[in-house]
Amino acid sequence: MHAIERRTLDEAFADGFAAAWIDSWNAHELDRILSHYADDLEMYSPFILQIAGEPSGTLRGKAAVRAYWQRALERLPHLRFELLSVLRGVDSIAIVYVGAHGRLAAEVLHFDADGKIARAFAHYAGSPAPLWERPVNEIMRYGLQSSMASNAPPARRGKR
Secondary structure: OOOOOOOOOOOOHHHHHHHHHHHHHHOHHHHHHHHHHHEEEEEEEEOOOHHHHOOOEEEEEHHHHHHHHHHHHHHOOOOEEEEEEEEEEEEEEEEEEEEEOOEEEEEEEOOOOOOOOOEEEEOOOOOOOOOOHOHHHHHOOOOOHHHHHHHHOOOEEEEE
């Protein structure tokens, strides 16, 4: 029986991978995003129930994950990630970033022997503040200025 060789990923690989991963998401290029993942990947996310209707919060295989992310990208046409930090582990990295609607997020990504993501675990901070309670610079930063009036509480609509 052969032991599986495990290794702590080096900083250059982790930083380069994280930058390419963020860039592919910011480009909204689904094929480019999926190129980082193994065909038999497992994806775990609290949003899988909401978007894909899967109560376990788990999807298996690239086809299922493709359909999930396609729906997510359609719902969030202004989606943009901002990389905050990359943490290295044994055959894994954690990418900490600002995600949809300014929510703090972290993806823990486990790699297979071919350097593809075999398992991905998405983590998110609690619900972000309602749009009308956010600073204007944050709203502008995430391309949400056009929806500001429609998301304002009824008492404040139309007021400056």
